[in-house]
Amino acid sequence: MATKVAVVGIGMTENKSRWDLSLPGLYRLAYQRALEDCGLKSEDIDAVxxxxxxxxxxxxxxxxxWCGEAVGALNKPLFRVHTGGTVGGSVAIxxxxxxxxxxxxxxxxxxxxKLNETSxxxxxxxxxxxxxMGRQFAAGAPSAVAVQASKYYSQYGYNEDHGLMVAVKNRNNALKNPYAQLRIPDYTLEGARNTPMLCHPLRxxxxCPTSDAACAMIFAAEHRVEAITDNPAWVLSAVAVNEGINYVDRDWSxxxxxxxxxxxxxxxxxxxxxxxxxxxxxxxxxxSVQELIWYEGLKLCDWGEGGRLMESGATRMEGDIPVNPSGGTLCANSIGASAMFRKAEAALQVMGRAxxxxxxxxxxxLGHGWGGGIQFHTIMIFGKDKP
Amino acid sequence: MKKTELLFLKEDVDIPYNWAAGRYGSLFLTRLRDEGKFIGNRCPSCGKVYLPPRVVCGPCFTPPEEIVELGDTGTLVSYSVVNYPFIDPETGSRRPIPYTLGYIRLDGCDTYLSHFVDETDPAKLTPGLRVKAVFRPREERTGRLQDVLHFKIVD
Structure with a gap:
């Protein structure tokens, strides 16, 4: 029987350009904040x-x-994990x-x-x-997701407004999140429609923006949790799945x-x-459009109903199933930390500290992450009550 | 404390690579170059045909050993019209825009090939269109996927 585990401490850096911090400096800041969050010292951490x-x-x-000592991993086990954009989720898992x-x-x-360090x-x-067999024709991540969007919109009779509605919802949510990068007052559908078409059908x-950020989460075994905090977020489940890439009959929607x-x-x-x-x-x-597709993958609605779930208002902050009250990855994307931000935000919500x-x-x-060729998915579900 | 002057160091890195196409990849590219033909490979277990050919059928974990010759027509599964300035990692220079990235399912196969489609008006593009490969002349073909110039819409 596996040991029960809870999140006891969380540390985030603000998502923005950080010319004041080197990469180790950025990691150290997130780690320092996680330690301060739960009152632990670096020597209390067994592994990284x-x-x-x-x-x-x-x-x-x-x-x-380069960053080992900045994350307290001196004479301790350190394990590197890499799954592209999903990595923060894979690391948490x-x-x-x-x-x-x-x-x-x-x-x-x-x-x-630190995405801003490359041109x-x-x-x-x-x-x-x-x-x-493909790099010759692609244009970074936007072209792959635009292919996904074209398929999704056309298959279910949606249009680009459905993605833009997600952008408007999440950008307005981000106004309440000091860690988000895009915090734009009075963000409207009309304004979103007037932004340049970069990779049809995506404007x-x-x-998402280009951010520099790190995120840290401290996980503790059941018998250690009580001495650390009286407000943990218990891990109810943690799952990672690789969907594959150019597999037979793939349907991006x-x-x-x-x-x-x-x-x-x-x-x-x-x-x-x-x-x-x-x-x-x-x-x-x-x-933006991916949020609609993930609603369906996550069974918040049936296949093809993501756009209608958005239209219904159910996923707004005041709806019956709020999605991305933090503003999501659409308002802050360092890639390396983003899937962990989703988990950390979910844990903070359970702790009542968002x-x-x-x-x-x-x-x-629930906190989700994706990466690779729109292929790696991670999910963690946190609960207030011990499982 | 005196305010620190924040510095950053600039460096350009240029590292050449040689990528092995492998046995199936090489067969695919040489047939493309020499004969102007697409070949895929079929899984003996589930019968699905892969293009480009690959070393293993994912669901069956079986080598798709049977080589299958395919035609030059297929269906546009999905697409995007790329319209932002973009540095091509192959050339290090800006790729001309707009251009259309298409995912094409050639008739008789079960996976997709990504390539250029010679139509950049979104109003004229939709998943499901019929497309046909346009090859470069034999003397210009070098054993790369770009030996196909693009796919054109034939609907």
Whole structure:
């Protein structure tokens, strides 16, 4: 039987350009804040799960070599995990596994990136494509997601307004989140429609910003939790699934890998009706339209109903299933930290410590992440009550 | 404390690579170059045809050993009209815009090929259109996917 595990401390840096901090300095800040959040000292951490997305962004390979001491991993086990944009989620899940295994009691998960250190994050993202069979035609991440968007809109009779509605919702939510990068007052659908068409059918408004940020979460075994905090976020389930990439009959508008991850996560958390039993959801919406597709993958609605769920208002801050009250990845994207931000935000909601964007009375929250060729998915569900 | 002057260091990195196309990839590219033909490979277990050909059928974890010759027509599965200035990692210079990235399912295969489509008006594009490969002349072909100039809409 696996050890029960809770999140006891969280540290975030603000998402923005950070010319005042080196990469190790950025990681150290997130780690320091996580330690202060739960009153632990660096010597209390048994092991570190370390994440960072493609090294191309900073042009420094093997960053765990450079940043080890900044995350307190001196003469301690340090494990590097890498799944592209999903990495923050994979790292959090790895840290959870390390504690759940019973081999470690208190483990740090930390992940980040400084996207502003490259002249073009999209050149870096183009190098994730197969160099012989596809890189020649792609244009970074936007072109891949635009292909997903074209398929989704056309398949279900939606249009670009449906994605832009997500942008408007999340940008307005971000006004309440001091860690978000895009905090634009009076953001309207009309304004979003007037932004340049960058990768049809995606406009500038449909896309995330380029951020420098790190995020840290401290996971502790059940028998250590009480001495650390009286307000933990218990891990109810943690699931990672690789959907594959150019697999047979792939339908970008139907993320079967996410659906599988969701079904496993709900089963392990004892959730039968996610829309009713979850109180808040944070999804990795690097591009607006993806939030609609993830609603469906996560079974918040049926296949094809994501646009209508958005139209209904159910996923707004005051709706019955709020999604991305933090503003989501659409308002802050360092890539390396983004999938962990989704988990950390979900955990903070359960702890009742999300600040101005706190949803009242949260007992269960889900945090999602995606990465790779729109293929890796991670889900963690947190609960106020010990499982 | 006196305010620190914040510095940053600039460096351009240029590292050449040689990527092995592998046995199936090489067969695919040489047939493309020499004969102007697409080949895929079929999984003996589930019968699905992969293009470009690959070393393993994911669901069956079986090598798709049977080579299948495919035609030059197919269906546009999805697409995007790229309209933002973008540095091509292959050339280091800006790729001309707008251009259309298409995912094409050639007739008789079960996976997709990404390539250029020679139509950049979104009003004229929709998933499901019929497309046909336009090859470069034989003397210009070098054994790359760009030996196909683009796909054109034939609907």
């Amino acid at each position: 799960a370390f994440g960072h997305s493609p090294e191309y962004f900073e042009g420094v390979n093997h960053p765990e070599k 790895a840290a959870y596994y390390l504690v759940a295994s019973g081999k470690f009691e208190v483990v740090l998960a930390i992940s980040g990136n 073009s994050a999209q050149i870096g993202l183009s190098t994730v494509y197969d160099p012989i 500038l408004a449909d896309m 139907k993320p079967i890998g996410l659906r599988k991850a969701a079904e496993l996560a709900y089963e392990r958390a004892g959730i039968k009706d996610p829309r009713r039993e979850l109180d808040v959801v944070e999804v990795y919406d690097a591009f 600040g101005e964007h706190q949803i009242p009375g949260v007992r269960r929250a």
